[in-house]
Amino acid sequence: MxxxxxxxxxxxxxxxxxxxxxxxxxxxxxxxxxxxxxxxxxxxxxxxxxxxxxxxxxxxxxxxxxxxxxxxxxxxxxxxxxxxxxxxxxxxxxxxxxxxxxxxxxxxxxxxxxxxxxxxxxxxxxxxxxxxxxxxxxxxxxxxxxxxxxxxxxxxxxxxxxxxxxxxxxxxxxxxxxxxxxxxxxxxxxxxxxxxxxxxxxxxxxxxxxxxxxxxxxxxxxxxxxxxxxxxxxxxxxxxxxxxxxxxxxxxxxxxxxxxxxxxMHGGFCINEWLIQKGYLSLRETPAAPGPLDHALVDWPRTTAWAEGGYYARIFLNLAGREPAGAVAPDRVRGVRDELRRELEYARNDRGERVPVLVRAPEEYYRQARGFPPDLMVYFDELKLRAIGSVGTGRLVVEANDSGPDGCNxxxxxxxxxxxxxxxxxxxxxxxxxxxxxxxxxxxxxxxxxxxxxxxxxxx
Ligand SMILES: [Zn+2]
The missing domain is CATH 3.40.720.10 (Alkaline Phosphatase, subunit A)
Incomplete structure (x- = not known):
């Protein structure tokens, strides 16, 4: 050089x-x-x-x-x-x-x-x-x-x-x-x-x-x-x-x-709606209109997992001892996570068609997982779809980003x-x-x- x-x-x-x-x-x-x-x-x-x-x-x-x-x-x-x-x-x-x-x-x-x-x-x-x-x-x-x-x-x-x-x-x-x-x-x-x-x-x-x-x-x-x-x-x-x-x-x-x-960006996959449909996430009342997941409305004792949206979904288990109202006992973590992962890999859209999903556990990819890693990281349809954290959409796949007009992922x-x-x-x-x-x-x-x-x- x-x-x-x-x-x-x-x-x-x-x-x-x-x-x-x-x-x-x-x-x-x-x-x-x-x-x-x-x-x-x-x-x-x-x-x-x-x-x-x-x-x-x-x-x-x-x-x-x-x-x-x-x-x-x-x-x-x-x-x-x-x-x-x-x-x-x-x-x-x-x-x-x-x-x-x-x-x-x-x-x-x-x-x-x-x-x-x-x-x-x-x-x-x-x-x-x-x-x-x-x-x-x-x-x-x-x-x-x-x-x-x-x-x-x-x-x-x-x-x-x-x-x-x-x-x-x-x-x-x-x-x-x-x-x-x-x-x-x-x-x-x-x-x-x-x-x-x-x-x-x-x-x-x-x-x-x-x-x-x-x-x-x-x-x-x-x-x-x-x-x-x-x-x-x-x-x-x-x-x-x-x-x-x-x-x-x-x-x-x-x-x-x-x-x-x-x-x-073709649209977004409503990951919290999916978790609700599958029984992992419980709300104390159904939201009247689509909007961000209000943590005060979550029925924590009956919730196993919830997600944060964005370019990908971060899924967190509601882990006893870690979360303020944790419901999943530490010895159940592996089983719950494996089950969630299997179900995610067969996720379908509102028409019943398969949505290609890539699921990773942080420890499989990173050399270390410092700070507060998600329990699962999920990418939808090779990034053609965002992860939508909002609830009350009534659908699993929506056209628009929940944070404003956006054409690109x-x-x-x-x-x-x-x-x-x-x-x-x-x-x-x-x-x-x-x-x-x-x-x-x-x-x-x-x-x-x-x-x-x-x-x-x-x-x-
Ligand atoms: Zn950038």
Whole structure:
């Protein structure tokens, strides 16, 4: 490896199909990077969700080791979940190891960097920054320096699951431009050896516009005013990446990655409705209208299991000694879980047709399961269906997401592209995983891999 400078550009949710195929001819900068570098699908973490995926990528640890099973996680003695933040990351990330070796680093907009923490350089919190007076930069003086230059910081797009598509598009473009502007400023003024940026606008764009840009979406209309927005937004990203590459120069290695992919969302499987139908979950009264599962309405002594929805379902047993009103004795756990698993594997929709279901127990997949792991993790129809936690829907499969208009679900494969700065030219590669990113970055700097981390170094 030649140069010891590197920029990692994270495009949250960018799928191989759009970057490598559909929009490639409109993205000369990314295409050039692929032509003179190494690229391929990047298998996401389990689960393939922003939190934990970026943290898995940057630490070489699986979600169980991190104790992060989604954006929200359970806390002891409660059945509710709490939103994760940067304080929940208790392992080193790649910029910590680089900093220890004397490299100057800049971590910009990476999920789970709020509150910002000391690094050997700069950190700007990502979209989970709570706003207001909460700090969003390390060191704090950087906040004023950046706002003088780009105006008030835009961490995320407000209300992106709504029908105001033209407003959402304008907000996404403004935010993306601002983020890349900040990245250019930090690169030029602070001269880090390693800089990483994550653009969340790509994820927001997919959730808002997928139905309109993907002809394979079941509710896609051939004629719609937003049809070309995908090509337009990806061209804008490519132009911004091109500017950053030009500022970086030939000797800087460039890596472009995503944390997971995207695919058309066909609807959702109402997992708590299913648990009710199968007798695992009891409510004290039937909800009058569809809505989130109200834990105050659950008849806990008569409940064996309940679930949290999202991109996948997390099923929790109502375990005696662990839950506030646990009903399942510890010696019954194995039997109940096996039975539940068998029934789930034969789940059917409202028309009696089989729904393909992937069920995993955390200890079968993770090296460790820290924090509060679910008892079962369930993916529906290869991620064509979300898991819907709401009850009162009266159906097992519904068309819409229960958290607002949404056309896209996450998919297993994200992207990896790297080139420049002496990165080996391998062309298209197969089998890359999200855990490979940290050893590969460290490899590019000629550093040995820290003990215990997952993944393969693609510079070797
Ligand atoms: Zn993501």
């Amino acid at each position: 030649g140069g010891k400078r590197m920029i990692v550009i994270g495009l949250d949710c960018a799928p191989p199909r759009l970057v490598f195929d559909r929009y490639r001819n409109g993205m000369p900068n990314l295409a050039a990077l692929m032509d003179r570098g190494t690229w391929g699908n990047l298998r996401s973490s389990e689960p393939p969700i922003t939190v934990p995926a970026w943290t898995c990528m940057l630490s070489g640890r699986d979600a169980g080791e991190l104790g992060l099973y989604g954006f929200r996680n359970r806390v002891p003695h409660e059945t509710r979940l709490r939103l994760a933040n940067g304080n929940d990351v208790r392992v080193k990330r790649v910029w910590d190891w680089l900093g220890e070796q004397g490299y100057r680093v800049a971590a910009l907009f990476v999920p789970l960097t709020s509150p910002p923490t000391p690094v050997r350089g700069q950190m700007v919190s990502g979209f989970m920054w709570p706003g207001g007076d909460s700090p969003w930069c390390f060191p704090r003086e950087l906040e004023g320096e950046l706002t003088d230059c780009v105006g008030p910081y835009r961490a995320d797009v407000e209300d992106f699951r709504s029908d105001e598509l033209d407003r959402i598009y304008r907000d996404i473009v403004t935010m993306t431009d601002q983020h890349f502007e900040i990245a250019e400023q930090v690169w030029n003024r602070k001269q880090p050896d390693f800089m990483m940026i994550v653009e969340i606008g790509v994820d927001r764009f997919h959730h808002a516009f997928w139905r309109h840009i993907d002809p394979e979406h079941p509710r896609h209309a051939d004629v719609n005013p937003w049809k070309n927005r995908g090509r337009e937004y990806y061209q804008l990203l490519d132009a911004r990446i091109g500017r950053l590459c030009a500022a970086a120069g030939e000797d800087t290695a460039i890596m472009v990655v995503s944390d997971h992919g995207a695919r058309a 996450h998919d297993w494969d994200g992207i990896l592209i790297m080139g420049g700065g002496g990165v080996p030219v391998r062309g298209r590669i197969e089998g890359a995983e999200i855990y490979d990113v940290t050893p590969t970055i460290l490899g590019a700097f000629g550093l040995a891999r820290p003990p215990g981390i997952l993944g393969r170094d693609w510079t070797l």
